[in-house]
Amino acid sequence: MKIKVCGLKHPENIKAVAALQPDYAGFIFYGKSPRYMANLAAGALQTIPASIKKTGVFVNESSENIDRLVTEYGFNAVQLHGDESPEFCAAFKGRVTVIKAFGINEDFDFEQLKDYANNVDLFLFDTKTKEYGGSGKTFDWAILDQYKLDIPFFLSGGVGLENIKEVKNITHPQFYGVDLNSRFENEPGLKNIEKLKEAFKIIKNKIQQMKYGVNEQGYxxxxxxxxxxxxxxxxxxxxxxxxxxxxxxxxxxxxxxxLLKNYVGRPSPLYHAKRYSEKYGANIFFKREDLNHTxxxxxxxxxxxxxxxxxxxxxxxxxxxxxxxxxxxxxxxxxxxxxxxxxxxxxxxxxxxxxxxxxxxxxxxxxxxxxxxxxxxxxxxxxxxxxxxxxxxxxxxxxxxxxxxxxxxxxVARFQSIISQETKAQLLEQTGKELPQYVMACVGGGSNAMGMFYHFIEDEAVKLVAVEAAGKGVNSGESAATTALGDEGVLHGSRTILMQTEDGQVVEPYSISAGLDYPGIGPQHAHLFKTGRGQYVSITDEEALQAGLLCCQLEGIIPAIETAHALAQLEKMKFEANDNVVICISGRGDKDLDTYINYFGY
Amino acid sequence: MNRLNKLFASKNNNLLSIYFTAGYPALNTTVDIAEALEKSGADFLEIGFPYSDPVADGPTIQHSSEVALENGMSLKVLFEELAELRSRVSIPILLMGYFNPIAQYGVERFCKKAAEVGVDGIIVPDLPIYEYEKMYSSYFIDNGLSNIFLVTPQTSEERIRKIDELSNSFIYLLSSSTITGYNLKLSDSVEEYYKRITAMKLKNPTIIGFGITDSSSFTKACNYANGAIIGSKFVKLLGEEGYMDNIEGFVKGIRP
The missing domain is CATH 3.40.50.1100 (Rossmann fold)
Known part of the structure; x- marks a missing residue:
């Protein structure tokens, strides 16, 4: 659930609210509102982090004025709270996120929203009043069941600590977020930070329902x-x-x-592997988890x-x-x-x-x-x-x-998600873009892969490549290529894909790498595989060992044999010259020296 | 009303149930063992079907499962063996095992087949209440099968009430939070737990299992429940030579 805090006007208060990291911060440009931010200098908004969408709220304002204010204050979103037409909304779409607000009562006709569907990004449903919102009162949320369009909406009007738990129970598929305003104030326009903190805590403890994420029942x-x-x-x-x-x-x-910083040594570097990039004709980056403590x-x-x-x-x-x-x-x-x-x-x-x-x-x-x-x-x-x-x-x-x-x-996914969280920031810094074309990782149970994928999963333009261990070959009878060989079933407490006999007995897998030698995969991987969001491939022992040696010789890094499986997949990929590719170097190869030595005879 | 309900209607104390793993020590022994147990006086039976990863079981039953799998036991083979069950055995029979083999066989098909060979109830320790209710309960009910739920000393009262509501033959009380095959120690806290359950006045009878090994622990358990189940101790007997001749002595030794 997204959080929008609306009606900000005091510079210090804005900073304190921004520190809570809402998804949207709203500034009201309506002279009749007690939260009118007329005296706020444009510079006061510059301290707001880029992750928060700065939203200008307007009531029947002229499009020239809105245009000017968007530029002046650097708004990322506009909320149109008056009687603006679909065409009026459309003029801003693409440039900023367009939120069209409607006052709702029991007589509200949701049919009228149809004309807006292609012209706005979000709706905001507020309690209907004569004064275009700001009443601090709720409307009957059961009415939302009548809303059938596929444009997500914010819920606004009278949301406070008393009823925030009920908000959490709203299961409407388009319910996007909640707008917090008058019930979280010391006076109009001055937010009560403690109350907001409490609300943020309650809201963020709800599982955020995302397309590829987990639901409340754990599925x-x-x-x-x-x-x-x-x-x-x-x-x-x-x-x-x-x-x-x-x-x-x-x-x-x-x-x-x-502890991650001072004991583990994070952030782990994102290293632009130049010789690999040359060899594979793309920008190959190594996310160096091998450099962590242990x-x-x-x-x-x-x-x-x-x-x-x-x-x-x-x-x-x-x-x-x-x-x-x-x-x-x-x-x-x-x-x-x-x-x-x-x-x-x-x-x-x-x-x-x-x-x-x-x-x-x-x-x-x-x-x-x-x-x-x-x-x-x-x-x-x-x-x-x-x-x-x-x-x-x-x-x-x-x-x-x-x-x-x-x-x-x-x-486990949340604790490992630091991998992709850092990667995004590092990519932005090194390439100017936070989204790569590919992220790649090896999969046994799948924790390094889930950490590497986590913050890219909902960005469908990023291709997720998961590499399983084929052992001596997928059809050799000695393999750990779970998605290739497995069926749906239950293993170690979750429904997933696992290698099993026709009678449902778990089959012992094989891989030269002990870390990939597991007959199942995590349930989220099973979901990414089944939905086609992730590409699941496999690499044999021999291909992995060769790739491990290549990494030593090209980049001076001895990778774990698990990691070498992910590296080996590079041989089979077709990249465009400008593709950015991140590969998770999940572990270092010291523990595997015996295996490397036995194979290559060093 | 299946055989289980009839049994509980006619007798409500000192009920003795015996567990054994199908396919152990050899194939084609399931109905022989069941028949011998009935003749020796057991009131109802649990026949385990083996699984490669039995997390709720201790070494004895794990071992019996491994041997049974090596012998070629599977649900398909078990149902073949049970085809003659009802021509030789009349006491209630439950099947007990883990969910994955059932899922692969197909839950609906499994329930149909179990009912067809004369099984009365199913115990699936790793099939949770939520999934049972949401996805599978109709297959059990339509086929007249009782699904048996487990309760441990840590199970909350609210959850026990829910289990009581979903059950229609008996509730399986675990003597303690443990895997199978350990001796019951009747500590104060266990006694308190049994008393707590008794005080709840559940609509279903209760049977105590896990850790019942001899006449003394059986008798103690029956003070607090309608009966008790012996598993690992009997499976151990099946691993010994000449076990068929010793079944009667074993059962009479538990409940003279």
């Missing part, structure tokens, strides 16, 4: 949910109830940001979840790990926070990844071998879940990927 389209036995229900329910409150809290954000993106999530666990009052941490990267990241943050840590790891993986087992032990974690089933990552996950069943009160389970029952896929 991404057909995928997700929480298919868990009753024994896990209280644990998962506690998380579901609390996670948004906690992670949107200012204290939490401050601590998380501080050597991969996994630490982002581990830091976020340990802070979450602390605020939930948990005394003990459990985790699963495949290659050991997530186990090491979890053991690291547990040492940092002085919390007991138990890591489950498949017995076979413990042999394959012995150095990481030693690392975890040095960091003070207890590493428990998973001896059931195939003795790899999926069985380690089963053992961690069993532990959690037996320890429902004091233990938090730090899942390492965007998998598991809701809310885990959303929690």
């Amino acid at each position: 991404y389209g057909d995928f997700g949910g929480a298919y868990i036995p009753e024994m896990l229900y209280p644990n998962v329910e506690e998380l579901r109830e609390q996670y948004l409150n906690i992670i949107n809290d200012d204290d939490f954000k401050a601590e998380f940001d501080d 050597g991969s993106h996994k630490i982002n999530n581990a830091i976020g979840q340990i802070l979450l666990a602390k605020r939930l009052g948990k005394k003990r941490i459990i985790a699963e790990t495949g290659a050991g990267q997530h186990g090491v990241a979890t053991a690291t943050v547990c040492a940092l926070m002085n919390i007991e840590c138990v890591v489950y790891m498949g017995e076979i993986d413990m042999v394959r990844q012995a150095p990481n087992v030693a690392r975890m032990k040095m960091l003070g974690a207890k590493v428990v071998p998973a001896t059931s089933g195939s003795k790899t990552l999926k069985d380690a996950t089963n053992e961690a879940l069993r532990d959690w069943i037996g320890n429902p009160v004091d233990t938090h389970y730090i899942i390492g990927s965007v998998v598991g029952p809701y809310p885990y896929p959303d929690i």
